[in-house]
Amino acid sequence: MAIAEGAWREVALSDDEFRRIVTLLGRDPSPVELGMFGAMWSEHCGYKHSRPWLRLLPTDAPWVLEGPGENAGAVDIGDGLAAVFKVESHNHPSAVEPYQGAATGVGGIVRDIFTMGARPVALLDALRFGPLDEPRNRYLFENVVGGIGGYGNCLGIPTVGGEVYFDPSFNGNPLVNAMCVGVARHGDLMRAKASGPGNDLVLIGADTGRDGLHGATFASVDDPKASHRGVIQVGNPFLEKLLLEACLELLRGDDIVAMQDLGAAGLTSSVVECASRGGVGAEIDVALVPRRETGMTAYEVMLSESQERMLLVVRPEGLAGVRAIVERYGLHASAIGRVTGDGLVRVRDGVEVVAEVPAMLFTDACPTYQPEAREDPGIVRRRTAPLDDIPDLTDGDAGRRVLLDLLGSPNGCSRRAIWERYDHTIMTGTVVAPGAGDAAVLRLRGSARGVAIAIDCNSRYCSLDPELGARHAVAEAARNVSCVGGRPLAVTNCLNFGNPQRPARAFQLREAVRGLAAACRGLDLPVVSGNVSLYNETAASAVMPTPTVGVVGVLDDATRHATMVWRSGDEILLVGGDRPSLGASEYLARIHGRTEGSPPALDLDREAGVQRVVRDAIAAAALRTAHDCAEGGLAVALAELALASGVGATIDGEPPAGATNRLDERWFGETPSRILAAGDASAIAGLAERCRAEGIAAFRLGSARGDRMAINGLGEWDLDELRAVHERGLAPLEGVNGQPGVVP
Amino acid sequence: MAEGRWMVEVIVMPKEGVNDPQGEAIRGGLRALGYAGVRGVRAGKVIRVELNAAGADDARAAGAEMADRLLANPVIESFHVAAVAPVGVEA
Amino acid sequence: MAEGRWMVEVIVMPKEGVNDPQGEAIRGGLRALGYAGVRGVRAGKVIRVELNAAGADDARAAGAEMADRLLANPVIESFHVAAVAPVGVEA
């Protein structure tokens, strides 16, 4: 069948790309082949606009067991164990059907982890929405949180961390990034490389329906709502739970050669990737794929994104055993084809061959682009705008009011309303739970060790300076891991950007990747996995560039960790830090409505040093309380500690002033590489001494006590007063509580 | 006709082709109970709204508008007004 | 009559006196959208079972039995068979 003029545009291929396909094949593609190319050469699968830059990221270290290229990365955490992790986006589906979009995002990332042979032990989520006073944003927020909880809670995987921020740039472009961490014994790690011609390809899990046709290309078209697409996927966590247990049991035997989940571009991408990773071919018959619906075409079966499916490469002699195990979980296994030696992906529909293409053409031959990158002059202006017209906090009550406002603001308030909807106590491994510390800490059964996990990105920093902002994201995520006592080991990332064909967005993407690379090198953190989500842009706006960074670290002894809880009588020490400044700060944005100025400078050596002294003190059991100073500066960080502890503080010390010695700069200004530590007098003296020896700045700020917080020169608050505003911030609004609809 | 009280019953179902894990689970449950003749199950929601309206047509139109705006997400669900009745009478 | 395919629609509602937070939330949502005339909302489930049966009566009886045994919990819910139709015809 000839391809109709322009049919390639329906699958988001350009005219040039179509010509390239014809040249590579030496003929027109068949309709099924065209659909498969569209999916494989989409941004989502082909990384057309990001691959050249992703090469800048450091990926090696002696402790890396699996770097980018597999379904997830893996690092050695000692005792013969590996941590397996990745973060992935589900932004576009969540913009249209937030509950299911977020739920299936969790389902997808969890499959990536157990495909590697690891048992998933933790989930985290990084979310961005437009302001919550818009009903549409409130609806997205409620249902995204509901969907993440709905899926993860049912699976029985604790959701132990995450972050959420609100900004008008996310109107119509919510970001929903989910991270999963699993644990495996080194020897149990599984890869997704097909090998051994003659081995069976076996599909297990859900039946195939018309779900999410064109999902992979959907994210590459400017307006996802207007674009032509199939049915939104609806996830079934119960089925995923069965699939998870079945797969982990299968991997304990010797019959599985490789395992690959079906995600974006469904069967197409899993068959192609399995074959191309292994340098082999594959032949499947779509007639053997169990369907949920009648009348599905070969094209639809190949591109369906039905959830909860897994492709196995099985030794033929093991097929019966595999089937028996799978059926014990109430699932069925269908042998749909086999591995071949000819390097071709051949798709049959019964006797008819509907596609036959060398696997490499779908992967290696995918074009890459380095689009023109140019910074938006408007951003340069905002970054360099003078801030000296901002009035300082001179009026007697102003400092008091600012702290209350920041603590109660959407970006500064308690996230309890979110994490209480996630089961974070299941699996009885959560040592530091959400809200209790800067990173989650999990204990590992059968080992004294713990794993620390944090996810972070300051989108505002990245919007004003993507390179520096991305460096901050790595530093802050690592700092959070150090604050609980974890030794950061490696990074996963999710690059959320606008349309890369616009020079200003291409600039942000390129610079952010450079920033990630620089910080990862500087802090010795290899990047082991990640994901790219572009086209987060509507006619009205593009998202603030958001390179989400997940960091996983290890504690040699999980009992030696730190939380945000101080005790009455504790001394408070500020470790590290430079002069704080107002540029790009939360204070400036919230109080003065200005997203301006440059993010603070970041010195990676100093950062590493500050993290090390704090981490070492925790590991030596000399420190139990630590907290990073981030958005909102010192005053906010102190208030957060007081609230987490239920114990107030008297702050009579003088931390470093900003360049102009202003009150607002000192207490609300931001600068990285600062950690608040608290403990009894001798512990704090020891820590201060250690800082002196290492050439790290340290300032005694005061002590914890009572039920009031008093900050020298700024103001005094009742803890109850602080708590009231802090907890109110995300409280549900009357009327739109998690109900479907409200689609203004 | 003067304003009166009406009950509008809206039924919201997963759209054709949309995966329905709840229906699947119920089908599995019924099969396990021995109902071998069960071929398929779809599960949805029913919402009964009691409202003030000038008449049956008015009530029906209000129910449909509410369903369109709040009760169903057209991306995955379809709805119809299944019944309209003056209040007091069972639908 | 020979075996045929039937669709039975069962409606399950929270019993009178049983709390219905979902209905309450929908009512709140509708009010917030400006529907001041909404007096009350109850939310329930609708389950459509496609089954083999010898005729409409048979199908209805089967649906009622399934509802009694599985689809509704009599402690909190009441049910009724709302529709029975041969498959192919829209209910």
Place this chain on the structure above:
Amino acid sequence: MSNGIGVLSFPGSNGDTDALHALTDGVGAPARVIDHRETDLSGMAAVVLPGGFSYGDHLRCGAIARFAPVMAPLRAFAARGGPVLGICNGFQILAEAHLLPGALLPNQTLRFHCFWTHVRFDGLPTAWTGALAAGEVLRLPVAHGEGAYFADDETLDRLESTGRIVARYCDPSGAVAAAANPNGSARGIAAVANEAGNVVGIMPHPERASDPLIGGADGLRLLQSALDFVHAAV
């Protein structure tokens, strides 16, 4: 066949491993997981139905699990006076199976809730609470979307007058107050027992309060009973 504790596992159970570990590592009781297809519980000293989403739990939590093969022997076991504890989804299953009165409705907020609560045990002693002092307050986490205990007033009155309300949500000082009720449960009920006192359903998770390192170990006070059953059964 040792008289260990059986932890039932339905296809979507996800608290089975936690319950197993709390019993074995936490209180030192022999325990094993029992598949939902097993049909013999005669060797067991006690049975625990753990938390989770037994069959996805779309229709009503526990509705489908009630018909699993293992439920017939469970009924017989309970009828013989065997100690049965349903935790969270296990409680929902026992209620659906009419082994316990009442039902569990969606939380008043319509949201899933996960946090630590306090519960006060002041019913008549049951198989599972004999070791607790009257009025003892335990700190246990909840994690559920459908935990609002419901029964009609007559049933509630009867439960109350016969001491079968095993535990109620309370504040840390032990006062049963509306503010401490996390889900809209009737009369603040967190746990109930059957008439004989051998079958208990509890919404909070004792098995997750099994080690100070993860936030508390109060749940072991409850699970301690398991050890007594094993000893008694030998």
